Amino acid sequence: DTGVSQDPRHKITKRGQNVTFRCDPISEHNRLYWYRQTLGQGPEFLTYFQNEAQLEKSRLLSDRFSAERPKGSFSTLEIQRTEQGDSAMYLCASSDRGRATYGYTFGSGTRLTVV
């Protein structure tokens, strides 16, 4: 396992279309996180899974956003009826119970552009 994988790397979509992103965490990590980063800003927390349970969602995650982690392994983030304001880098991270020592590992991100 070489780290956290995200797919696709880039996505250009028309406003109003639905998009789905995938994240494959480090296999032994039971915790998975989604963050969103806009230009010139630090990443902002969106949601967090422990195994398959979604334990927290940010207020940034509107009703158009949904995230799943069906078997406690990979996760998907879907955005319905995309808006131009959704354009951002979507980052996935994972950690295990040893995060006090090892912290979080981030993927390379998915860059979304809504035109």
Added chain:
Amino acid sequence: KQEVTQIPAALSVPEGENLVLNCSFTDSAIYNLQWFRQDPGKGLTSLLLIQSSQREQTSGRLNASLDKSSGRSTLYIAASQPGDSATYLCAVDTGANSKLTFGKGITLSVRP
């Protein structure tokens, strides 16, 4: 609510210079603090993690310190190189709800 500040937003230095990047946070009850590097259009690469009980961590030319009581961390880069040019982000884990709070980052440019 935890807030993380990194000032200045951008920094340009000549190659070979030693430099310090600053990070401040408002709530000293942290679990750990992590420094990341981000190249343009890329994801985050972890540089150093300092646990709440630690004062500093070192990796190669990088040294990170933590002063919880004053709400500050510094990332020291020795003998800077053009390859160090990137955005450096500081992130605090407060332990609650297992999420990181990030600063906006410092964009470093090292001139040859």
